[in-house]
Amino acid sequence: MRNEFINSLCIAAKTNEKIVLVVGDLGYSVVEPFAEEFPDRFINSGIAEQNMMGLAAGLASEGYHVFVYSIANFPTFRCAEQIRNDVDYHKLDVTIVTVGGGVAYGNLGYSHHAVQDLALMRTMPNMRIFTPTDAEEVAGCMAYLVKNPQPSYLRLGKAGEAVKNKSGFYPIPGKLNELKVGNVNKAIIFIGRLNELAFNLGSEPAFKNFSICSLPCWSMQDKQVFANELKRYNEVLVIEDHFKDAGLCSWVQEVKSEYLLDFKASYYGLGFDSIRQVASEATLMQKGGLCVKNITTNYLRGIDSFA
Amino acid sequence: MTSQKLAALIRVKSLEMVYRARASHIGSALSIADILAVLYGEVMNFPAMDPEADTRDRFILSKGHACVANYAALGAIGTLNEEELKTYGEDFSPLMNHISHKVSGVEFSTGSLGHGLPFGVGKALSAQLSKQSWRTFVLVGDGEMQEGSNWEALMFAAHHNLNNLCLIIDYNNLQSLTTVEDTLSLMSLDDKVRAFGWEVRVVDGHDHRQLHKALLERSEGPLCVICKTVKGKGVSFMENQVSWHYSPPNTEQLESAIEEILNAK
Numbered sequence: 070m071r072n073e074f075i076n077s078l079c080i081a082a083k084t085n086e087k088i089v090l091v092v093g094d095l096g097y098s099v100v101e102p103f104a105e106e107f108p109d110r111f112i113n114s115g116i117a118e119q120n121m122m123g124l125a126a127g128l129a130s131e132g133y134h135v136f137v138y139s140i141a142n143f144p145t146f147r148c149a150e151q152i153r154n155d156v157d158y159h160k161l162d163v164t165i166v167t168v169g170g171g172v173a174y175g176n177l178g179y180s181h182h183a184v185q186d187l188a189l190m191r192t193m194p195n196m197r198i199f200t201p202t203d204a205e206e207v208a209g210c211m212a213y214l215v216k217n218p219q220p221s222y223l224r225l226g227k228a229g230e231a232v233k234n235k236s237g238f239y240p241i242p243g244k245l246n247e248l249k250v251g252n253v254n255k256a257i258i259f260i261g262r263l264n265e266l267a268f269n270l271g272s273e274p275a276f277k278n279f280s281i282c283s284l285p286c287w288s289m290q291d292k293q294v295f296a297n298e299l300k301r302y303n304e305v306l307v308i309e310d311h312f313k314d315a316g317l318c319s320w321v322q323e324v325k326s327e328y329l330l331d332f333k334a335s336y337y338g339l340g341f342d343s344i345r346q347v348a349s350e351a352t353l354m355q356k357g358g359l360c361v362k363n364i365t366t367n368y369l370r371g372i373d374s375f376a
Numbered sequence: 377m378t379s380q381k382l383a384a385l386i387r388v389k390s391l392e393m394v395y396r397a398r399a400s401h402i403g404s405a406l407s408i409a410d411i412l413a414v415l416y417g418e419v420m421n422f423p424a425m426d427p428e429a430d431t432r433d434r435f436i437l438s439k440g441h442a443c444v445a446n447y448a449a450l451g452a453i454g455t456l457n458e459e460e461l462k463t464y465g466e467d468f469s470p471l472m473n474h475i476s477h478k479v480s481g482v483e484f485s486t487g488s489l490g491h492g493l494p495f496g497v498g499k500a501l502s503a504q505l506s507k508q509s510w511r512t513f514v515l516v517g518d519g520e521m522q523e524g525s526n527w528e529a530l531m532f533a534a535h536h537n538l539n540n541l542c543l544i545i546d547y548n549n550l551q552s553l554t555t556v557e558d559t560l561s562l563m564s565l566d567d568k569v570r571a572f573g574w575e576v577r578v579v580d581g582h583d584h585r586q587l588h589k590a591l592l593e594r595s596e597g598p599l600c601v602i603c604k605t606v607k608g609k610g611v612s613f614m615e616n617q618v619s620w621h622y623s624p625p626n627t628e629q630l631e632s633a634i635e636e637i638l639n640a641k
Contacts, residue, residue, distance in 0.1 A: 089505075109505060115535075120494040120528035127498015130484070131506075151525075154488055155495055159477060 070225040070262070071099050071168050073204035077211035078136060079103050082110065085215060087132055093121050093139035099168075100138060118143050122151035122163075129161035134218040140174065141167040141183030141224070149189060152220075157193040162218035165190075170200070170224045170261045171310025172343055172357070175350035182353075183224070184339055188315030190222040194289055197242060199223040200260035200317075202283040205234035206246070210285055213240050226262035233264045233283075240286040243294030251280035255304040258282050260317050263308055266354075269361045275368055276306065287320065295321075296328035304333040306368065310359060313338030313373075336373050337364050379584045382452055383413035387610050387637045389448035389461060395630045397465025399473050403608040403620035405445035407548045407581075408515060411603055412449040414587040415513060424453040427481035433510050434499050436484045438492020439517035439546065440474035447471055447479065455481040490523025492516060493543060497529045500541035500598075513591075515544045519551030522560050527572070533598040534573030542591065543574070543600045546581065548607040550618055566602055574600045581605035610637050 079102050082088040089110045090103050104111040114121040122144065125135040137144050144165050145152070156163045167183060174181035190196055197219055199210040207225065214221055233248045240246070245258065249271060257279050259267040267281050280302075287295060299305065299321075309317040318336035325334060343357030354360060358367075367373070377385075386409040394402045416422060420433040427450075437446045447464060450456045456479070463469035470478040474487035483499075486492050496514035503510055516526065533541050545565070549556050556562060566576045575595040579586040581603025590601045607621075608614030611633040614625075625633060 112501070114532060115528075117528035117532065119490070119525035120497065120532055123491060123494025123525065123529065124498035124501060124532065127495040127500075128502045128505075129498070130495070131499060131502035133502060133505075150488055151491065151494070154485070155491055158485065 070201065070204060070207050070230055071228060073207040074166060074211065074223070074225060075099055075102055077208050079106055081211065081215040082107050085134070087134050088215070089128055089133045089135045091121055091125050091135055091137045093118055093137070093143055095139045095143070118147040119151055122148035123155055125163045126151065126155035126159065126161050129156070129163050130159065134162045134164070134215070136164045136166055138166045138168075140181055141169045141186050142180065145183075145186045145189055153193060157195045157220045160195050160220060162220070164214055164218070164221045164223055166223045166225065168225045168227055170226055171339065172350050172353040173227045173262070175348055175353050178347050179344050182344060184310075184312050184344065185315070186224065187309075187311050187317060191289060191315075191320060193220065195220045197221045197286060197288045197290070199240070199286050201225070201285050202259070202261060202264045203230050203232040203234055205232060205236055205238045206240070206283065206285045209238035209240050213286070224261060230262045231265050233268070242286045242288065243291030243298065244286075245282035245298050246285055247280050247282045249281035251278045253278040254302050256280040256282050256302045257306045257308065258284055258321070259308045260284050261310055263310055263359070266359060266361065267308065270306070270364060273361060273365050275365050279306070284317070292324050292327065296324050296330060299324065299330055299332065302332055306335045306337070308337045308359065308364070309339075310354070311338055335368055337367075377417065377452075379413045379417040379588070382417045382449070383409045383584070384637050384640070385452040386412055386445055386448040388634050389451055390444040391611075391625060391630055391633050393444045393447065393461060393464040394624045396462065397473070398624045399444070399465050400622045400624070401441040402444070402624065403550070403614055403617065404439060404442040404517070405448075406609050406611060406614065407605045407607045408439075408442055408445050408546050409610065410582045410584060411515065411544060411546065411587060412445055414584050414591060416449045416453055418588050419591045420513065421510065424455045427455050431508070431510055434483050434496070434512045436486070436492045436496045436499075436512070436514045437475045438486050438489065438514055439520055440486030443473065443475035446475055446482065450479070450481045489517070489520040490525040493526050493529040496541060497533050497538065500533070500538040501536060503540050504536070504538060511540050511542060513542045513544060515546060517551070518545055518547040518549060518556050518562060518565075519559065521545065521562055521565065530569065530572040530574065538598045539595055541598045543598070544591070545600065545602045546605050547602050548605040550607045550616065550621070552621065554618065569600045569602075574598045576600045576602060578602045578604065582609055610640065612636060
């Protein structure tokens with residue numbers, strides 16, 4: 070995903086001179102193509118995230134579309150107030166790009182795990198959240214962002230995600246991207262790099278014939294659109310590599326409640342066991358309950374939470 | 377209008393606004409009245425009737441609580457009219473009690489301290505990138521220099537040689553509860569900023585001639601003008617009193633304050 074991000078950014082920057090990339094001293098072996106092709110518009114702001122986000126807002130206030138790139142918690146929590154006051158309140162064209170969504174940086178530990186980032190970003194009223202699942206969705210989200218610059222959060226995994234989309238994807242905020250069409254008015258809804266988990270779940274008898282849908286673009290502004298999407302289904306299973314509290318699961322529950330939607334819903338996010346120890350991403354996902362066996366077992370028992 | 381007259385007008389209008397709105401922070405506003413008068417009256421290229429002109433110099437009030445002085449300055453030069461100033465602090469007025477970018481002539485909303493300089497760094501960087509000659513001025517409070525974000529921005533500005541950026545520090549040595557020295561001392565602030573790679577000029581922040589020279593003369597790298605000021609300056613009973621960080625004047629105090637300002641030599 071991150072390679073597709075930088076590839077899309079380089080292509081866009083060739084014709085759009087207002088695109089700037091600011092990195093917080095991260096991006097080794099990822100950002101070099103941009104840095105080499107557009108040295109004037111590549112800024113390594115050093116290990117100083119508050120200034121990084123503030124200056125990104127300042128650049129954007131003069132007409133630049135600023136992409137700020139770092140590992141998940143650094144350009145979010147470390148500079149949360151700059152995002153809130155400077156970027157979001159002023160409605161400036163800053164796209165915050167993070168790598169390592171969820172526990173992608175498994176063994177690096179809790180400091181590098183992005184399991185609350187969506188909670189933070191989705192409380193910003195002008196912020197659009199992009200959670201692509203594969204390189205094709207990254208390309209589509211980037212095309213959308215370049216065409217519609219705005220306060221935005223692009224959450225990437227790392228590398229090696231399975232590709233489930235055909236080329237030519239383009240997001241519509243609040244709309245599901247149905248990657249597998251079911252026939253029982255039921256859907257598995259997921260974000261980010263969880264597509265393999267979603268498809269593996271879809272092979273289980275319990276979820277046979279469920280549609281499988283990613284949600285590449287959503288925000289506080291898109292609840293109405295998403296509510297209309299949900300009306301197609303009489304049951305949904307929601308999975309996310311983020312704490313269930315205040316992330317996508319909570320967002321879906323809010324939409325369901327606010328728009329008085331009546332369908333069966335089950336919610337599976339990362340349980341707290343995922344942060345009580347340090348291990349590889351695959352192990353932490355299992356510990357946190359995000360695996361076929363746990364989800365299927367608990368679903369059949371009617372249990373939502375793994376915390 | 378002379379800068380002295382502009383400063384007096386800023387003080388009077390500021391007092392009237394906080395009096396009407398029963399608002400705080402008059403001491404902070406009076407502290408920067410001379411700085412603003414010299415900036416808007418003599419130093420900045422700021423077309424009052426075209427406040428969004430591409431070539432304008434950018435001014436950012438990072439100590440956003442002193443906003444009445446900035447609104448008053450914009451009123452005195454004609455960007456804002458008297459009716460707009462009178463709405464200060466009223467429900468739904470764009471003139472909120474911290475500086476607001478929704479007001480004509482204002483670049484950036486602040487209120488939480490330590491935001492203005494990084495934002496100004498971004499503006500200065502954009503001018504450097506696009507080869508524009510306008511300057512960016514950021515006015516911060518002395519207590520505000522306790523915020524780490526400012527020191528991040530200082531490093532960045534020096535590293536990128538942002539010689540179009542001017543940081544103005546309103547050094548009145550009073551913050552929320554007591555003096556800066558007793559709260560969290562800045563010690564030798566000028567040496568510190570100099571050590572970060574900036575050119576530093578220390579001036580009397582109420583001496584217009586000194587301000588004019590220090591703010592107008594360009595520097596090789598980023599420029600910091602430390603202004604030694606008096607909180608509440610110009611109204612003797614408000615000077616150097618923490619209480620005027622909070623209280624608005626009553627009618628008698630307002631009249632007395634205005635009289636003192638208008639009669640000052």
